[in-house]
Amino acid sequence: MPIKFIDQLDLSKKKVFIRVDFNVPIQKGQITNDARIKAALPTIEYAISKGAKVILASHLGRPKGKEVKEFSLEPIAQRLLFLLKKEVIFSENCEANGNRKMIQDMKEGDVMLLENLRFHPGEEANSPHFATQLSKLCDVYIDDAFGCVHRAHASVEALPRLMKEKGAGFLLKKEMEALSTLLKNPNRPFTVILGGAKVSDKINLITHLLEKVNTMLIGGAMAYTLLKAQGKKVGTSLVEDDKLELAKYILEGVQKRKVELLLPVDHIISKEFSEDAVTQVTEGSEIPDNWMGLDIGPKTVQLFLETIQKSQTILWNGPVGAFEMAPFCEGTRRVAEAMAQNKGFTVVGGGDSVSAITQFKLQFKFSHVSTGGGASLEFLEGKILPGISALEV
Structure with missing residues (x-):
């Protein structure tokens, strides 16, 4: 079923509810990274330009259905005021009864930010009653919170199902188009780089992509589980011993599909995980006893x-080493730099990978950097996402 986009809807003089993802890090009342707020600006500014009454709604943290001051969205309202260069009305609650009159009094082009949706127990419970209350605040529903579309929550799933006029914002559209390109029509050679700690976290992704990719590069702790499944020594490296059969299944699948699999042929190893750790480089792919990769x-x-240099399409999900510590960041940095220099279609997904490219100041050098960790993973696994299916008309 088709999904409409914000620029296909009539927003003029309408009350437009935009579900955004403002789940940003806040320390002592100060926002430390406003990238998610900035990512939503094109959609917000478009709605303002069309003369809509704009109602913004988001969650922050995990207050578990209670009002917790440290999870208030008030600092976000202040940042929005600065970014939009216009007044942002901040509502101290997210319920319909307290907001209807305020919204009625709004002028065309005005912006209101509701308090944290997760202060209401109905949000995470996907409560039909809470969704019905929210629906009374608006004429049009827009989802621009890609990072939340895999969650069946009231503002993401139940609310849009109640709305006749609904669609995706520019950020959600961009995410869907970029990730769909990987799944449907990638230019070849298509390379996937996977890292992170657990094979079990990526099994569905690997299985779904096996029929689509030419080459798979695997680093991070994931690689040690796969190497051990091949019968190689990995010392005291982080391994999912209870997933070795799963690792063998992956290795068989790769061979069956004739996908080129590149696992580490050498490692940076140490006896401790610290900033001043003494390190060595292994001669080959095995790691000696009492050492960890x-x-x-x-x-x-x-x-x-x-491989990266000759690829036309690249997806990267998960760092290939413990990049957060200086002795172990070189592999991830070199991979990030090579990808940034690639002229093909390059996509980075997953929170740790995005943190890595930001640390290396490379975040603007890729075709697409996904704002949704779990959501991008589930989209690429081919799953039906509640927040996207609820937008279908």
Whole structure:
């Protein structure tokens, strides 16, 4: 079923409810990273320009259905005022009864931010009653919170199902188009780079992508589980011992589909995980007893870079080493730099990968950087996402 986009809807003089993802880090009342707020600005500014009464709604943190001051959206209202260069009305609650009169009094182009949706127990419970209350506030529903579309919550799933006029904002549209390109029509060679701690977290992604990719590069702790499944020594490296059969299943699937799989051929190893750790480089793909792998080695870096350079489409999800500590960040940094220089279609997804490219100041060098960790993973796994299916008309 088709989904309408915000620029296909009549917003003029309408009360437009925009579900945004303002789940940003806040320390001592100060926002430390406003990237998610900035990502929603094109949709908000478009609605303002069309003369809509704009009602913004988001969650922040996990207050578990109670009002918790540290999770208030008030600091976000202040940041929005600065970014939009216009007044933002802040409502101290997210319920219909307290807001109807305020919304009625709004002028065309005015913006209101509701208090944290998760202060209401009905939000995470996907309560039909709470969704019905929210529906009374608006004429049009727009979802621009890609990071939440995999959650069946009231403002994401139940509310849009009640609305006749509904659609996706520009951010959600951009995410869907970029990720769909990977699944439906990627230019080849298509390479997927996977990292992170657990094979079990990525099994559905690997299985779904096996029929679509040419090459798979795997680093991070995931690689140690796969290497152990091949019968190789991995020392005291982080391994999912209860997932070795799963790892063997992946290795068989790769072989069956004739996908080229590149695992680390050497490692940066240490006996401790710390900033001043003494490190060594292994000669080959095995790791000696009492040592643990914490990054890919220089030969592996070279191997990965050669593949990245000749790829036309690249998806990266998960760092290939413990990049947050200086002795173990080189592999992830080199992969990020090579991808940033690639002229093809490059997509980065997953919170840790996005943190890594931000740390290396490369976040604007890719075709697409996904704002949704779990959502992008589930989309690429081919799952039906509640927040997207609820927008279908």
